[in-house]
Amino acid sequence: MGLPFESNTARSGVITPGLLHLPPGVERHPVPGGGSRAVEIFAGDEITLVDREGGQLAELVAFTPTGVGDPGLIGVTQTVAPDGLRAALSASPSGRGVAKALAQAGFDLGRARGVRLFGEGARAGDMAVLTAQGDGLLVVAAPGGPMEPQAQDTVTDLLLYIRRADPKTFRGAHRAPDPLADPLLDHNIRPGEAFVYEVPKGAFIQVLDVQGRECSDFQAFSARALDKGIEREVDPTATRSMTGTIYPRPGLHAKYWNVDFEPLVEIVQDTCGRHDTFGLACTARYYEDMGYPGHVNCTQNINAGLDPYGVRPRAGWPAINFFFNTLIDADHGIVTDEPWSRPGDYVLLRALTDLVCVSTACPDDIDPANGWNPTDIQLRTYGAGEDFRRSIGWRKRPEDDVEHTKETGFHASFAKHTRDFVEYNGYWLPNSFPGEGTLGEYWACRESVAIMDLSPLRKFEVTGPDAEKLLQHCVTRNMEKLAVGQVVYTAVCAEHGGMIDDGTVFRMTEHNFRWIGGCDGSGMFLREQAETLGLDAHVRSSTDQLCNVAVQGRNSRALLAEVFWTAPDRPSIEELGWFRFTVARIGGFDGVPVVISRTGYTGELGYEVFCHPRDAAAVFDAIWQAGQGYGLKPLGLAALDMLRIESGLAFAGHEFDDQTDPFEAGIGFTVPLKSKAADFVGRAALEERKAHPQRRLVGLEIDATTVPAHGDCVRLGRVQVGVITSATRSPVLSRTIALARVDIPYAETGTELEIGQLDGHQKRLAARVVPFPHFDPTKSRARGEYDA
Secondary structure (H helix, E strand, C coil): CCCCCCCEEECCEEEEEEECCCCCEEEEEEEEECCEEEEEEECCCEEEEEECCCEEEEEEEEECCCCEHHHHHHCCCCEEECCHHHHHCCCCCCHHHHHHHHHCCCCCCHHCEEEECCCCCCCCCCEEECCCCCCCCEECCCCCCCCCCCCCCCCCEEEEEEEEEEEHHHHCCCCCCCCCCCCCCCCCCCCEEEEEEEEECCCEEEECCCCCCCCCEEEEEEEEHCCCCCCCECCCHHHHHHHHCCCCCCCCCEEECCCCEEEEEEEEEEECCCCEECCCCHHHHHHHHHCCCCCCCHHHHHHHHHHHHHCCCCCCCECEEECCCEEECCCCCCEECCCCCCCCCEEEECCCCEEEEEEEEECCCCCCCCCCCEEEEEEEEEECCCCCEEEECCCCCCCCCCCCCCCCHHHHHHCCCCCEEEEEEEEEEEEECCCCCHHHHHHHHHCCCEEEEEECEEEEEECCHHHHCCCCCCCEHHHHCCCCCCCEEEEEECCCEEEEEEEEEEECCCCCCCEEEEEEHHHHHHHHHHHHHHHCEEEEECCCHHHEEEEEECCCCHHHHEEECCCCCCCCCCCCCCCCEEEEEECCCCCCCCEEECCCCCCCCCCEEEEEEHHHHHHHHHHHHHHHHHCCCCCHHHHHHHHHHHHHCCCCCCCCCCCCCCCCCCCHHCCCCCCCCCCCCCCHHHHHHHHHCCCEEEEECCCCCCCCCCCCEECCCCCEEEEEEEEEEEECCCEEEEEEEEEEEHHHCEEEEEEECCCCEEEEEEEECCCCCCCCCCCCCCCCCCCC
């Protein structure tokens, strides 16, 4: 849904999401759910507050320059005690910092009166407009307490806009954001300049793109080597060799090395995600060959800056080209285009030894490298004592604000058993547990019981009188048949039949549901459909209010029954049926509350346990302690992939995407066209696709021990007839297996095919079509039916 004031930048028919266009004099200030923002206001300023997802309370306090809380400053007479704002300021270290700063500045929050807006019943996109009656400070909070797992009072974001009455008070649409901490060095690099600086071991370096779409070349030298007259800088080839990524690709390596295999810097945070790490800084030769002799260039600027250190000049400097968007085309040629960086995007590095560094603001104005308009780069350094968490920036939609990779509520518990975490869908998840090994984790799930973190699954609370009608319109399964306490696996499709997401719907009460999917887009789709249809239904994100672990394996029922108590009017763990859920507590009536569903992603008897992040450690410890008598082991993503492929379970980006319908994804059972008479999004297209199928998901058995990769071609002779979606070496079957999407004429069981590797022709793996799931096709294990 659209937001006031905002539109994507567009010129000459080119739309660039994320480079938001705001009217002159308008500032944008996101207010995170459960958090707050403080913004200076001046007489005549127009204040617009937007409830992005609906149902979110907003509390505002306006302070005069003398520190007195005065609601009249924003033209309001009806006031309340700002208890929600006070709670929000005490709920996080950043909030406590804001409260401390307010107190030090003489702003008495204890005696202030506040204003409340929105709250229960507010629709997504509802707005309130106020006018500043004088100068002062405005503090806005999106308050809300922890959501109990069986409740649905989640906390969501607000958006604050300020239209300045006086242009002189306008802070600017794009200016360098506040430092991450107290900087040791804070230097602005103008376009066409290079800046040389020294950084001690352990200190941090922040390279920040102020306006967006601006490249910055970076090079670092070992200071100790330079002191000896030896030049040892970041070397692309050594770096690719040491990190095991020989072929150049956009992005960043975890560490950068010199030719002596000495690590010089490591990447700590990256909010952009696309950079060049194999090219040269721009050179005089490039501009000369393009017809621009004498054009200022980064290489010559770097030469001049490093001359006092005795570094010999180069005709072209190898560099990490931050924010430079290069890619390799089908012929392995280097192609460039506009950077992906937005205003305020940055890369944060840590010095692994004493360094002499150089950073530039690229002057290239003759091609898209800097969006045709070179701008400035902000260079900051911070002390070694700062605590910056590792993160990779991600966005729910291209036009959304960047979010940092998060730690789940269970992160600290799993971190006691592994350091091997990978970024997954905006969160850090364990990939493997070296103490067990991937095979050990796998066999624990197949033979006893295992626990894994699934918190990145996206949760949305779908509530209101029309909640059932909304879901009936948006998902493929029949919501009218879903009973309270029941769970159903379903698909969400677009009008053309392609899948947006798959996931599960929980019926919490008669009118309230919980949607748990793989991506934010499905929740946004539900919210957009509610608005389009004019339904009285709310769709609010609860992902960060609910974290969950999966407890899977034949011993999972006995283990959880030992840990969790349920009330008499709720099913016990032993009574809980397949695709049902219950509300439980650790130990007894007063224990930590959880929601437990009998669901999973392994093909084994299993459950998922949902709790608030504040209770995650207690939940994990209770399960872990009791689980030692049942052979409980931790499970990572690598082992999970083996389990789900054996069990024929679909994975987004592999078995399905928005060009693939549920029938082609192997989950046609989620589209009951006969038993669900109601219309739903994509129904007409799905009826046509089912009547005239083009491709089918099949199982493959492969004679070789070589495991094909996702995307490898499937061929019959010289002709491609399909593509590998997922593959693994199955421990329980002792053979290589795969899931593949093939053309209908070649999808019959027993069809002999080949999997092409290298160029698709020069290496082939013999394979044949077999039924899937490869393992336990009747799903007897998921039903709890194990052989003695």
